[in-house]
Amino acid sequence: MAEDTALNPDYLIADEAELAALFPATHQLAIDKCMPALDAHSRAFIARAPFLCISTQSPDGLADVSPRGDPAGFVRVLDDHTLLIPDRPGNNRLDTQRNILANPAVGLIFMVPGFDETLRVNGTARLTRDPALLATMEVQGRRPTTAIAVTVHEAFLHCAKAFRRSRLWDPATLQDRKAFPSLRAMIHDQTTGRPADPAELEKLDADLEEAYRRSMY
Template identity: 60%
Template sequence: MGDFEIKPEFAVKDETALRALFPDTHELAVKKVLGALDPHACDFIGRSPFLCLGTQDLDGRADVSPRGDHAGFVRILDRNTLAIPDRPGNNRLDSLSNIVTNPSVGLLFIIPGYDDTLRVNGRATIVNDPELLESMSVNGRAPKIAIVVKVRETFLHCAKAFRRSHLWDPEHHQNRSDMPSLVKMILDQTTGAPDDEDEMRKLDEGLEEDYRKSLY
């Protein structure tokens, strides 16, 4: 497969040219954007066990990180402020490093079984306030830091993407065994995975054991 090249004459390079390709925005789609969290947004966040966190560094290199916990793990501190606990991970700190240099973030809240989502955009700060962190403890373990987001805008997003993808439809769920395990894929991409099946199985079991020990 050769390298794909964009033909310059088909590159959309400004917003005027972009909007010329689409009908006008529906009036309700414009009005639905709020500057603070209303009761419906608060209820949605309180039911959500999963979100995607979008960040960028100063050079504009983007990153999206999944964040998951028990439903309602994101604390609503006031109508304009959220707090996201940072649970143990791989310590790459991609999102956190980006926030330190560029505080603009985008959040997408997801509830299992719901086709609609909630979007929140704002500015984030990394904090290690002991009182706040202790309030987000699980199994006696407080997070090391929290991501506090000052909300600039929030709005509900329609169901089209989830309907198209059939995300929650069991008939469209794929068998995880159709692809190699996570450990094998990462080893294939880096140092090379062992050919011995027993050795590979032990590595997979080691990852599962690490999950059990280090979720919090």
């Protein structure tokens, strides 16, 4: 890994004691709100959430975060300690699944459009191909090949500050997607070292949309 010469080593924080000295003590409520299982509010939040991010760690210690989305309620709550996340078709890199096999520790953040609060869940994960469970997560006649079963170790609601600072759900902050290159245009540039010509780009974009249509589930 290249050394970041822009960081002044005199100001790098070296240990937890140095870090703690910079901030006030943790508010007791921030400690008390952490639960070892899902309660009624957590369950209701998950039932409303159409989107989450799952963090994992590779065998060599590299962190990874993957987005997961589906209609609200796509994550099944099997019991107060167990969540089930369907694995929908993707690019088949299998980063999340491979990481789970090597290191089962995971972190989840659930988001609900219009809610400034989030739900955080930390736990351990396993991969299942149980046909009875996969059948309950079938969409458009297609069931996932695998699902991620998360054993909940800690769950807590997170305050609204990040979303209010970012104004994430504020329609006034929406940006024009056309002001930025398309996904296929950027990947073409990154992988070939040259921008696509207009005719080539039009076909690449059309192919991507067709792939979305065919392989969403």
